[in-house]
Amino acid sequence: MQSLVIVAHGSHLNPDSSAPTYDHADTIREAGAFEAVHTGFWKEEPHLREVLRTVESDEVYVVPLFVSEGYFTEQVIPRELRLEGWDVDRWDSDGLSADQATLTATDTGQTVHYCGPVGTHEAMTDVVVRRAETVTDDPDVGEGFGLAVVGHGTERNENSAKAIEYHADRVRETGRFDEVKALYMDEEPEVDDVTDHFTATDVVVVPLFIADGFHTQEDIPEDMGLTDDYRTGYDVPTTVDGHRIWYAGAVGTEPLLADVVLERAADAGADVGDAVETVRRETRVAAGHP
DSSP: OEEEEEEEOOOSSOTTTTHHHHHHHHHHHHHTOSSEEEEEESSSSSBHHHHGGGOOOSEEEEEEOOSSSSHIIIIIHHHHTTEETOOGGGGOOSSSOOOEEEEEETTTOOEEEEEOOGGGSTTHHHHHHHHHHHHHTOTTTTTTEEEEEEEOOOTTOHHHHHHHHHHHHHHHHHTOSSEEEEEESSSSSBGGGGGGGOOSSEEEEEEOOSSOSIIIIIIHHHHTTSOSOGGGOOOSSEEETTEEEEEOOOGGGSTTHHHHHHHHHHHTTOOOTTHHHHHHHHHHHHTTOO
16 A cells, blocks of 8 residues: 655645645545545644654655755654654755655654655646646747746755756756746846846746745735736736736646656655556646647
């Protein structure tokens, strides 16, 4: 028996924060790849400290629904799951290449395959592109368009920017979009000046955040000039300084992210059968794309 646990931050203040986690868990559950699919949170119930006790399987794959490697993936989650012998060196990562470590949960005795975060997996690049397709309602979007991949940016965690640059670079290498830029909220180049960074008239903006919240629903729309007050809403697209801005919202709300969770688990040795292909196909149809 193998089970999957998707772990996320959650929030006491934003009830919608956990919605993507539950949605992706439901999608994977329906694909039938695991005996059971569970969710655990740092700021909600079931709590990280208790979640393994709700899992009957002796073998568990744990996938963090986080954008980058850092404090939560390297310290908080392993500590709360009580993973014996954990050390970040087990990932042998450069900040982007965390894969998996097989450990034992000290209080339950379960074998835990602890995976790297979804945000640094190469399949996340496909989710960024799918997000652009979804917001424009165009499965072939790219020619004549610019794409901005937006992150928080912080001096406290250099890996935060690495994930943004990584996916921007990968999309750029495909040549699909006329221009691709990595922009940030709290460091240069800033998303506030999004129109200064593109010559393309149409620009899709995709925030590399797991859930929609204060930053994606309030800060970024106002910073980009889509609206003076997020509470009044804005059009998609909205014209700013002669550019049409197609604001996509958090990438983590895109249904295809369930595929990245599956691929993380598969990379760690989980037998997922044809679940990856099923999820990719069904999420594309759900988005209205043949």
